[in-house]
Amino acid sequence: MTTTPGQATAPGRRRAPSMADVAREANVSGQTVSRVSNGRDNVDAATRDRVLAAMTKLGYRPNSAARALRTGRFRSIGVIMFTLSSFGNMRTLDAITTAASDAGYSLTLIPVPHPTKGELSVAFDRLADAAVDGVILVVEAHLFDESDVELPDGLPAVIIDASGDERFPGVDTDQAHGARLAVQHLLDLGHETVWHVAGPERSYSATRRRDAWAATLAEHGASAPPVLEGDWSTEAGYELGLELAANPAVTAVFAANDQMALGVLRAMHESGRAVPGDVSVVGFDDMSESSSFWPPLTTVHQYFGEVGRRSVEALLHEVEAGERRGNSLVDVELVVRQSTAPPRR
Amino acid sequence: MTTTPGQATAPGRRRAPSMADVAREANVSGQTVSRVSNGRDNVDAATRDRVLAAMTKLGYRPNSAARALRTGRFRSIGVIMFTLSSFGNMRTLDAITTAASDAGYSLTLIPVPHPTKGELSVAFDRLADAAVDGVILVVEAHLFDESDVELPDGLPAVIIDASGDERFPGVDTDQAHGARLAVQHLLDLGHETVWHVAGPERSYSATRRRDAWAATLAEHGASAPPVLEGDWSTEAGYELGLELAANPAVTAVFAANDQMALGVLRAMHESGRAVPGDVSVVGFDDMSESSSFWPPLTTVHQYFGEVGRRSVEALLHEVEAGERRGNSLVDVELVVRQSTAPPRR
DNA sequence: CGCCGAGATGTTTACGTCAACATCTCGTGA
DNA sequence: TCACGAGATGTTGACGTAAACATCTCGGCG
CATH class of the missing domain: 3.40.50.2300 (Response regulator)
Structure with a gap:
């Protein structure tokens, strides 16, 4: 017992309970709490219940920073986007969010307020200290081409609608x-x-x-x-x-x-x-x-939904399996409604 | 020198350079690297340059997980939103993203695919291990009312367009x-x-x-x-x-x-x-x-932009100063165009 | 009746950073 | 000339977690 434990409910903000606090409450080691927290099956049912009860009682929630530090994974993917104000971007983002969420990843949005090279550098800088395992680029690719900034080395990336870019796997609409x-x-x-x-x-x-x-x-x-x-x-x-x-x-x-x-x-x-x-x-x-x-x-x-889904899939494949996917092309469909007719003769 | 340093460029993925690597390269202590990294001014100009050069050479970028663990701050805010597919939500999100970014925070999007109580619980669970300092709720508040789940204790929150909710400060459109x-x-x-x-x-x-x-x-x-x-x-x-x-x-x-x-x-x-x-x-x-x-x-x-901006402002005020803001009401304006006229008599 | 191994649980340690504190190097003024 | 202090730099340790390894408890079987 090295640190002062728990501290009687201090009036102001008190420290969030850690694994050690739960461990003490449940009379087990921190490691056992960790095992329960991660859903391992090599924990006795009774012990698990005790730990779970202690977690609830103390309002424990795992510290994702510590977890990320230990595991080297953030379980989050970044999206760099110029503007949300276009219908397509929004729909794509929606799909990306859902797909990421389904895969147990959260989504970090990195805005590029104005489509200039400078702003793009700023976004990349932000990315540098953002906590992401990979990034999906939804940008006007020309700018990206001209930009002298680079994505952080070794960070998996997927680029949307910039066919022909060889640096990253891409997902394009046809x-x-x-x-x-x-x-x-x-x-x-x-x-x-x-x-x-x-x-x-x-x-x-x-x-x-x-x-x-x-x-x-x-x-x-x-x-x-x-x-x-x-x-x-x-x-x-x-x-x-x-x-x-x-x-x-x-x-x-x-x-x-x-x-x-x-x-x-x-x-x-x-x-x-x-x-x-x-x-x-x-x-x-x-x-x-x-x-x-x-x-x-x-x-x-x-x-757009398909584009978002495939991007996430390709990105997570690279993040988790370390293998790059190839490019992917999403088809399109003509919807005939009432704004077209034969020319008047 | 406890751990094996740097490791000669291993073929596969190699460990990202840490402060210690930079320190070794620049012949300074890790603490000095930290000071440079955080822009402190009590570093000699020459030393700073040396450190900066080492950072560039090694491609160092700070590990945000470690930083967050140490400081207890993630510099990220969460947004819980039902759907991006409404014009208002999208514009609000856009403004929130920009405002957060300006304040040096990144944005974590937590989707709630379907507006049901169950899904909302899932979102809250996600939130529990998301790395955020506070959260902005853009949800149909009725559901939230009925929901038996609670936001994690002590997590600052702001709720948009749910006037009358007493639990959190809110920003509402009139x-x-x-x-x-x-x-x-x-x-x-x-x-x-x-x-x-x-x-x-x-x-x-x-x-x-x-x-x-x-x-x-x-x-x-x-x-x-x-x-x-x-x-x-x-x-x-x-x-x-x-x-x-x-x-x-x-x-x-x-x-x-x-x-x-x-x-x-x-x-x-x-x-x-x-x-x-x-x-x-x-x-x-x-x-x-x-x-x-x-x-x-x-x-x-x-x-919508104003709503987003004020939400972020209120949230960050609580996160950083520990004080809650009161509710805030954003006005509205009638724009008369050509779809209205006196009735035909 | 004792040995073995499977499963449950505990102990130690390192992840990368930064705050607190310690130390060192000067220039300044008595 | 030397004590003093300001500024630069270094050392130590702790944040919360999980991997690796260690230990302990049994039940089954020869």
């Missing part, structure tokens, strides 16, 4: 296939060509959607109109939509996400161009509100 | 004022009465909005139509909206959130009732898409 489906759908309906409201150039997702749009057009011998580039926001979609509405040649628009598609819809309404009568519109993401847009939006459904 | 503004606005426009598409009864927010709606109507001598109760989803709004659209007496609708308002808009469009010509609609939340709905939605703006 953006190209999605864009292809969207454009194909409009062309099949009889539209001569399809205009594109793209996402920012620095985003890999945006780039891949744009490239696939152009390629599909080319394959069908349709000429590609100039690209209108937005920043994913409804406002951008609205502004760009106004331009498109003013151009009578426009009969079909493929927006790189649902929020911009919504902006386009609004612009069309305000300009008196009927959707889908005069102009057909297709989005990308299939956010939960899209089916209630007016008109309900034809869009490309992404399986 | 839901009642918001509902009042919405109803008042419609009444001022000349509507005889206002119909209400409410949120689920088990939600305090929903209850408060509903009560304030009823009270405002009563104050103006308007009779309160039966309440239509939804589950916050656009689908529910749509179903309920169809009922409202079929009733020619309906000229004004107050939906308890923007998503249900969107569903109502769609139902009105499909039923051929003009908004705002035949029916005016007001929402609640002001999600970023609302200004692009068709027509752009009049709604009650919530300052």
Whole structure:
């Protein structure tokens, strides 16, 4: 008995009970408490009950810091994310959280307030003293590429939607296939060509959607109109939509996400161009509100949940088994609703 | 020198460098490394540089578990949340993350997959071995009330939007004022009465909005139509909206959130009732898409960012200063757009 | 009747950090 | 010239846990 035990209930904050306190209360050794705490089966039933009772009585909860120090594992994974304010990121995060939780890991969120190289370094620094066993990156990968900072050496990582990055295993949505489906759908309906409201150039997702749009057009011998580039926001979609509405040649628009598609819809309404009568519109993401847009939006459904789940799985495989998984591609599905129709002749 | 030092670069994973390794490399004591690591100023500039160089060379990063064990602080706060899939929760989480990060805390997310008492217990258990200094609850408080589980004793907590809970300091949005503004606005426009598409009864927010709606109507001598109760989803709004659209007496609708308002808009469009010509609609939340709905939605703006910031502030005050803050109420603002107009006469 | 081994339980120690305290080196002023 | 103190640096130990190893208690069997 080296340290002063328990201390009669001091008035202010008192020290949280430790294994030693429980051990004393239950008249066993600390090791036995540890065994009960970790669910080992080599403890006598009566002893276990006694220990459990002591734990409850004292309100014992294991000190995760000490446990982590001893085991070298935090049972937590980190997520580095630029913004939660996009539908896709949020859904992905939701899925990651659930998957991690199911695997008995908690989730540490490391925000990158502004998508600049500097901020990314800050996030990595934070990561350095964060208590995580691995990290999932949900960032605009271009920035990451340019960034001179490195992830801590030996920290397992998985990167989402940055296909082609060789440094880490990645989980990607098949953006190209999605864009292809969207454009194909409009062309099949009889539209001569399809205009594109793209996402920012620095985003890999945006780039891949744009490239696939152009390629599909080319394959069908349709000429590609100039690209209108937005920043994913409804406002951008609205502004760009106004331009498109003013151009009578426009009969079909493929927006790189649902929020911009919504902006386009609004612009069309305000300009008196009927959707889908005069102009057909297709989005990308299939956010939960899209089916209630007016008109309900034809869009490309992404399986964000699947992306999140696979990322966690790949990461934990590396954390626990020490083996890297390969890249993984999640498919996509076209959901036809009421914002698309054949062109008026 | 008790333990085997460094070990020549073993092929597989090698032990992460510790303070002792850095100390050896820089020819100083571990304590000096600790001082540099913690930014103390009582270290000679030359020594500091030497230590810093050694840290870089070895790729040292502090072991947060050991630090937490020693200091008793994790520098992390937990967030217990039912679902990320609601606009408000997401925005709140975003703000919490940013505020925590600014204060040098990381954020641990503890999901509660399904809003049942059992799941809540599971979350609390998880919390028990999560490494957090305090916790912010973003849950439907009714469930929490009924739950027999308790938060770990002595763990500081703040609860969001559960006004009246006496156990913890809370940060609430002034839901009642918001509902009042919405109803008042419609009444001022000349509507005889206002119909209400409410949120689920088990939600305090929903209850408060509903009560304030009823009270405002009563104050103006308007009779309160039966309440239509939804589950916050656009689908529910749509179903309920169809009922409202079929009733020619309906000229004004107050939906308890923007998503249900969107569903109502769609139902009105499909039923051929003009908004705002035949029916005016007001929402609640002001999600970023609302200004692009068709027509752009009049709604009650919530300052989710402020709620998140204040929660973190209150929590950290308790964590660091040991003093509880009182409750805090965040105001709200009516944003008039184009979904409301005087009734057709 | 004593030996063996399985299962239950206890003892020791190290994980990496930092607070408290100890020591050492100077420059300054009497 | 030397005592003093400020500032730099070192030494020791404890935080709570769990792995490795040690011991103890039995029941079964030759």
